[in-house]
Amino acid sequence: MRINHLLLFFLLLTSLFFTSCRRAQKQNYIVIGSTIDIDSFNPYLSTSLFTQDLLDRVYLRLAIEQEDYRTFKPLLAKRWEWSKDSTQITFYLRNDVFWTDGVKTTAYDVEFSFKCATSPEVAWLNAEDITRNIEYVKALNETTLVVKYRYVYPYQLTDINDVWIVPKHIYEKIPFSEWRRNGYFDEKPVTNGPYKVARWERGQLIELVKNENYFDKSYPKIERVFVKIVPNEANLILQFLNGEIDVLPSIPPAVAEKYENSPDVKFIRYPFLAYEYIGWNQRNPIFADKKVRQALSYGINVDEIIKAILKGNAVRSTSPFPSIFWAHNEKLKPYPYDIEKARKLLHEAGWKDSDGDGILDKIINGKKVDFKFTLITNAENQTRKEIATAVQNDLAKLGIKMEIQVYEFNTFMRHILTKNFDAVISGWRVATKPDLTTVFHSEAIKSGHNFVSYSNPYFDRLNDSASVMNNLNNAKILWDKIQEIIYEDQPYTFLYEPVRISGISKRIKPETVKMNSISFLYNLHEWELK
């Protein structure tokens, strides 16, 4: 009798459960899966790229950056005009954009946002360029905004568009000095984009819902967007394959290969504005000679690395500007795998196996030195560790003895920044403005990220002029030349540009989805369900 009761109770519960499931399925929603949570709804306090991807769906910028990183389409600003001397842009804002609490979004909000962006107390991570380049931002009235620059340079629009526009009437309630010690901004975010924040359960779930007052009534098409946080990648992928999650920002190549033909999921591959490289520390006398660096580039079989380790999901890299970037020099061809040429170059540079021990040697400063060095990389990155082993094999064929040392990420960074290494496998995510100063300029050896201590006065000179040139077509000519210099000098052996693989479920119409290096949610408001 008692057991019967219990059974009945459970049946009841189960039926309730399934009815609730059906109810959810009818709704117009998608679930995005992520291994990390966002860090704040205040864009000026956030440090993660994933957070920015999401914040871009709830906050409007002045304009939408296009995939070519050069042109912009109107968004909050209907149109803009340049002054005659190009040091000033006047933006004309839309009159029909409202914050979710009903207050209108005006030019005063933008003026205030600029103050947030440049305030030393806020200490926004991307503040430097904007503080240096923009003199002031002034609202003339609710819809007219003037931006005054200190000088003319190519990325004036990019810079002002990087400023997140936040609601003045909310954000000014907390003094800047208190921002980093106050959870206020995360409680009830006031936004103005196509989506608004319905809830944020830290470490669990974010729910975005359609903003009914969004100025463009035809968007967004999908009414609710959930972000489910699943820190364990295996669990996350299983949920995606299972249909519980509809969108996955990043999928390992091996998984994508295995489920390529599955009818339930679809993979989208797109280039990522980044590249992986081997940096040769030119403080080490072995790597000081550019012939040696060229020989190393010839002697490493990068094509095989891409095929075997990355399953073909990468493009060979030839320069510090990825191939999808407008400044990229297309005439440069990757160094082919040519072991004879590598041998010849090493020979010319004075490296011979004089004692017959199978390892090349050379007299440097009166002392016989073996061609031996250590390559470091970080333990968290499986691909890099595999590449290190491949490189070790390739170089052994040239008579070079290479050791591999793997460090935990923070220790790894310390070795790099203190220049305490011989060679390193690492990667850069490239900024949308072409500027190689922080990475290759000789001034960046002391304070910057030129940790390979590359120095070429000719490069310095060209880079200095190209990065301030206003005419991008003219600048391109210089950038092409600059990339040729880097190509010739090989301060890095450029390995590959990663291809990002994202996944979407069969519920989403693939033709409505556009993903790119700017964001995997680039046009989320246009996505449609089948």
Add this chain to the structure above:
Amino acid sequence: MLYILKRIVNSIFLSFGIATIVFFLLRILPSASFSDIYLNPRLSEDVLSRLKVAYGLDKPVLIQFLNWLKEILTGNLGFSFIYRKPVINCIGEAILFTLTIGIPALILSFGFGIFIGVQSARKRGKTVDRILNLSFLILYSIPSFWLGIVLILIFSYTLGIFPSSGLRSINFNEMNFFEKIFDMFMHIVLPSTTLSIAPMAAIARFTRNTMLNVLSQTYIKTAKAKGLDERTIFYRHALPNALIPVITLFGLYLPFFFAGSIVVEEIFSIPGIGKLMADSIFQRDYPLTVGITLFVSFIVIIGNLISDILYSIFDPRIRLK
């Protein structure tokens, strides 16, 4: 009573001492620098130094320590960088999640563990006992990250019975009361099971051994000689005495269930103490790491205290002094 009070005061000082050591260790470690998390080619030294000012990291370590002491005395346990609120609040929210899977796991592992251990002892030497004994060993040695994924693979991915992450469905807010209870229950099953398997095996094995030990005592022989039946001897005379050493395990495992498991919480995406600890370390949120250390060490010490107290209650021979 005075003894317990003394022990509690002692444990507060002890966990504080541990936290102090961790506080200084975090700053001495070569890799633990604030700039590391913000490595970004566009980040200038200038912004970095402003960040240090904003988080009070520009001051000498001793001053930082005094500031931290102040936070401890106000009951905040420090102020978290990433959550922008007092550490005590972060722990307060996380502990609920940890307990939600910890308490069922505690009941499961002690309930089943003792039960199976006793059964195994009853059937000592027989095939059942041998099989059980072997499976204790296997279950105890299974790493929980592997077990968790296998359970997910079977029960969520293939059979689709239990959800594999979080503690609530995404449509939780639209459910009625019963649906909510049921939903929570379904979400708790897999993580609690994963958490309880290894301790369960340990408890079962331990119970079996103490049980066998007790069964060989002379008073059991006396009971047999008196002609009492097997069941009475087993459950009345042997079991209560055999359970006394198991109490030690209770004290040992209490922090295991209440302080959160980094691995299990990561796999099943439960934002409990373990996950909080892992995040705080990776993101170099010093105050949070130190605060959680303080909390966890306190629980460990309290766990020991509780088992001592339970001893005195269950075993009249033991008196606390």
